[in-house]
Amino acid sequence: xxxxxxxxxxxxxxxxxxxxxxxxxxLSALGVAFRPHVKTSKCLEVARRQLAAGAQGITVSTLKExxxxxxxxxxxxxxxxxxxxxxxDHALRLLRAxxxxxxxxxxxxxxxxxxxxxxxxxxxxxVLIEVDTDGHRSGIAPADPxxxxxxxxxxxxxxxxxxxxxxGSSYDLRTPEALAAMAEQERSRCVDAAERLRxxxxxxxxxxxxxxxxxxxxxxxxxVTEVRAGVYVFFDLVMAGVGVCRVGDIALSVLCTVIGHRxxxxxxxxxxxxxxxxxxxxxxxxxxxxxxxxxxxxxxxxIAELAFDQANQEHGVLQxxxxxxxxxxxxxxxxxxxxxxxHACATGAQHPxxxxxxxxxxxxxxxxxxxxx
Numbered sequence: 001x002x003x004x005x006x007x008x009x010x011x012x013x014x015x016x017x018x019x020x021x022x023x024x025x026x027l028s029a030l031g032v033a034f035r036p037h038v039k040t041s042k043c044l045e046v047a048r049r050q051l052a053a054g055a056q057g058i059t060v061s062t063l064k065e066x067x068x069x070x071x072x073x074x075x076x077x078x079x080x081x082x083x084x085x086x087x088x089d090h091a092l093r094l095l096r097a098x099x100x101x102x103x104x105x106x107x108x109x110x111x112x113x114x115x116x117x118x119x120x121x122x123x124x125x126x127v128l129i130e131v132d133t134d135g136h137r138s139g140i141a142p143a144d145p146x147x148x149x150x151x152x153x154x155x156x157x158x159x160x161x162x163x164x165x166x167x168g169s170s171y172d173l174r175t176p177e178a179l180a181a182m183a184e185q186e187r188s189r190c191v192d193a194a195e196r197l198r199x200x201x202x203x204x205x206x207x208x209x210x211x212x213x214x215x216x217x218x219x220x221x222x223x224v225t226e227v228r229a230g231v232y233v234f235f236d237l238v239m240a241g242v243g244v245c246r247v248g249d250i251a252l253s254v255l256c257t258v259i260g261h262r263x264x265x266x267x268x269x270x271x272x273x274x275x276x277x278x279x280x281x282x283x284x285x286x287x288x289x290x291x292x293x294x295x296x297x298x299x300x301x302x303i304a305e306l307a308f309d310q311a312n313q314e315h316g317v318l319q320x321x322x323x324x325x326x327x328x329x330x331x332x333x334x335x336x337x338x339x340x341x342x343h344a345c346a347t348g349a350q351h352p353x354x355x356x357x358x359x360x361x362x363x364x365x366x367x368x369x370x371x372x373x
Contacts, residue, residue: 002298003336003355003364008276009255010351011338012367013300014359016233016251017049023215023232024053030221035059035078035208037230040345043354043369044072046233057100059228062373063090070099078102078208080164080228082130082138083110088117095123102161102206106130106139108146111153118157127154128164128206129197133189134182136168142193151202162206162225163197165190170213172285174243179217186214191223216244234344237294241286253300253338254293254347255355256316261328268306268331270316272339277311278346292316293339293347300338308339 003009027034036050039061047058047069057076060066066077067090075098083091083103094101103125105111111127118125129150132139140147154160167186173179186209194204209221210228212235221227234252235245256272274292283290291309295318296302305322316339320327331337341347348354349371355364 003255005255005355005364007255007257007336008272008351010348010354011253011255011364012234012354012356013251013253014357015249016046019233019235019245019249019251020050020053023229024050024055027215027227028054030218032221032224033057033226035226035228036233037061037080037210037228038065038069040230040233040348041369042348042371043367044069045356045367047074050233056226059230063087063094064370064373066094066099066101068370070094070097076100078104078128078164078228080104080166082106083114085110085113085117088114091125092117092121092123095125100126102126102128104128104130104164105150105154108149108153111150111158115154115156115158120157123157125158126161127158128162128208129160129193131163131165131190131193133165133186133209134167134169137166139165140193142189142196147193147196148200148202151197151200160197160202160204162204162208163190163193164206164208164228165193166228167209167211167214170211170217171238171242171282173213174241174287176217176243179213179243180219183214183218186211187218187221187224194223212239213242213244231344234348236344236347237290237340237342238282238286241283241288247294247302247340250340250344252344252347253296253340255298256337256339258331258333258335258337259315260333261331263327266320266327268318268320268327270318270337271314272316273314274311275313276347276350277316277339277341278343278350280341280343280346282342290340290342293341296338296340298336298338300340302340303337306337
């Protein structure tokens with residue numbers, strides 16, 4: 001493939017649509033609503049395709065995302081990071097503009113603060129409580145008495161809406177059996193939390209679970225009302241290492257250009273360093289460590305003999321590991337390579353837009369993405 005693009009450039013393949021369809025069809029078959037996490041793409045064109053496939057609302061990781069997608073007409077948004085006081089005025093502006101915004105808390109102090117802020121400003125915030133179902137990150141354990149205390153303080157200017165969890169430890173798993181077990185753990189513990197709250201007299205409308213690995217591995221989702229997942233839309237090498245996709249399912253890559261050689265070291269130097277790929281080395285913990293990404297030719301065919309283990313800010317250092325060849329002759333200055341990323345979210349965050357590759361081989365379109373908070 002010959003693309004006349006200034007590099008490094010973030011390329012998006014049409015197989016993204018297959019990834020969208022796969023996830024939506026699976027969750028529809030399991031009888032739950034799907035609320036995709038748009039932090040992966042941060043792109044309206046991608047989110048529109050997810051909604052067109054059947055998604056019901058979106059999940060965001062920043063209030064800037066909520067604002068951008070709301071301005072584009074998406075009005076049902078979950079902000080899935082625990083809210084803090086210095087962000088409540090921003091949330092208030094969005095609520096007053098008629099966004100159906102749901103917030104997240106995990107402490108009594110913040111539940112009280114949200115409720116007080118709502119009363120002071122004449123609004124009522126919808127709020128989920130974050131539940132920890134795997135010890136991976138934040139949230140309240142399902143059996144912790146704190147869970148009921150937090151719910152009890154969501155009154156007046158705040159309405160307790162339900163519970164939410166994220167089994168992020170699923171990224172560390174490698175077998176279908178382990179993934180299915182984690183999906184069931186995520187489901188059952190979150191449902192248990194909801195049942196404890198209901199038994200204490202709290203209406204628990206929403207039971208929200210999800211990660212890409214567990215969403216693709218759950219046997220059933222009884223008691224769950226919605227699932228969230230994000231990286232599935234592009235997939236990446238970490239997801240391939242987990243076993244929930246093939247390398248050929250990955251829709252994202254970075255086009256780069258050879259800018260020099262170090263024959264004495266067996267190096268090819270490109271213009272895609274860690275600023276183009278991110279510092280994420282997530283495959284280090286997996287059976288196959290791809291360094292900063294999997295090196296491919298311009299048509300995205302893997303080049304097994306090129307390892308990408310070194311990177312500077314704007315320089316990628318590719319190490320030739322095969323039989324001795326003339327690297328400058330095989331990969332001359334100005335020639336194109338593509339790098340498949342370890343972590344689609346992190347690599348995407350390094351770029352202002354996607355070049356969308358058409359299936360017919362025509363000129364790529366440009367889709368804007370945004371960053372920041």
